[in-house]
Amino acid sequence: MLLIHCPYCEQDLPELEFAYAGEAHIARPADPSKLTDEEWRDFLFIRTNPRGVHFERWRHINGCARFFNAARETVSDRFLLTYKAGEPRPDVAKLTGVAQ
């Protein structure tokens, strides 16, 4: 079981308290009626799915119920960092010491 740090509650808590909510930092289109079919496809369906550091949303559903973001290594499942929603995407090189 994963232990996840909620940046609002500031506690490490078991995975069962949290709901995964997909890839993070995917911005909703500012002007939806201007989008082409390809742009809709990219927004709705195309995902990074990296073998490496993944930026993702979690929700502390059985706690404070708030959304936050996490950077997690998808091979080891190790969390590198969790941060509040709205904060900018952290620099991967700084987190892992490896340029990507």
Next chain:
Amino acid sequence: MTHFSLAQVIKGALSGQKNWTPQWPDAEPKASYDVIIVGAGGHGLGAAYYLAKEHGITNVAVIEKGWLGGGNTGRNTTIIRSNYLYDESARLYDHALDLWENLSQDLNYNVMYSKRGVMMLAHNVHDVQSSQRHVHSNRLNGVDNSWLTAKEAKAFCPPLDISPSARYPVLGAALQRRAGTARHDAVAWGYARAAAARGVDIIQNCPVSAIRRGPDGRVTGVETAKGFIAAKKVAVSAAGHTSVVMETAGVRLPLESYPLQALVSEPIKPIFPCVVMSNSVHAYISQSDKGELVIGSGTDQYVSYSQRGGLPLIEHTLAAICEIFPIFRRMRMLRKWGGIVDVTPDRSAILGKTPVPGLYVNCGWGTGGFKATPGAAHTLAHTVARDEPHPINAPFTLERFTTGRLIDEAAAAAVAH
């Protein structure tokens, strides 16, 4: 290659089983091939076999990062069925089922296909209504499926608890009698042996690091741990790692990779005659020929390449199994494992051409690729050989995520794959 027959078995017995030879050679790569298939699972090996057998293309290599059949082919719960709701899916999976029927004879290798029946339980009124609709729809599509009352279900599968006081009461079940199981490793081995006999090179322990394209955009070959190998056509059939490989050719896919877990009990005497699935409580179970109860769990909620998965899912699955089959409450579990499955937004596969000339993809089988093995392999071979899809896999394009013509099987069927 030794042709297996009763005479060979008797000869083997009389000679102390000492004269069996390796079933296929472990090849070293040549400088170039007509077709390279990335991923030596059942789908990839099968595609190589059908390329050689049906299309006369034998200058083929199947390249595998680990060992043959060591990915999801060796990690699934071996269940075969074709009772899918939508026309497109019904045709594809029923095509696979037709090929399963004679696969052992075709390959001259016993894949132990056992038509023991797959039974899907209905626990409430909604389940009954949607299952019956499913049965009718399947029958209209020519797909075998039938409806059983609770008593008939109990007669078909005696360990089932159908008492009204059960935590998950059984109100009836849909039964596909033609469905069943097969020995997963034997499928990979049988295809490998039959493909190698027709001249296909199987290259193991050779990760593909990149797909190379020429100035005109066309595929030129693959970079591997054993150097560059040129190819006129490349087909990627790498399950959970497909997005990583395809990214190197500049193709981004609508895929996410999740761990899917399964577990087996200690081996016991034959007790469980069929496969039982319960989609509402998410559990499914069968018994292997070795005697282990084979239990399928679910996918973890997060993207991962860890091939492990978390224990809470196993606990949840076993809780459901113990409620539906109280007889198994004191069974001990022997081991659990995970495989990485590639899931598409509509839970249907992507099998066809890509925007890159000469590059083909077979992916997105999610949690249910094993049952499709011969059908996927057969239609992938057709697509690669003719550079156009077989009518059966034609709807399973990558373009459907642009046009919106999805095959939304998960929403339609609400079933585990």
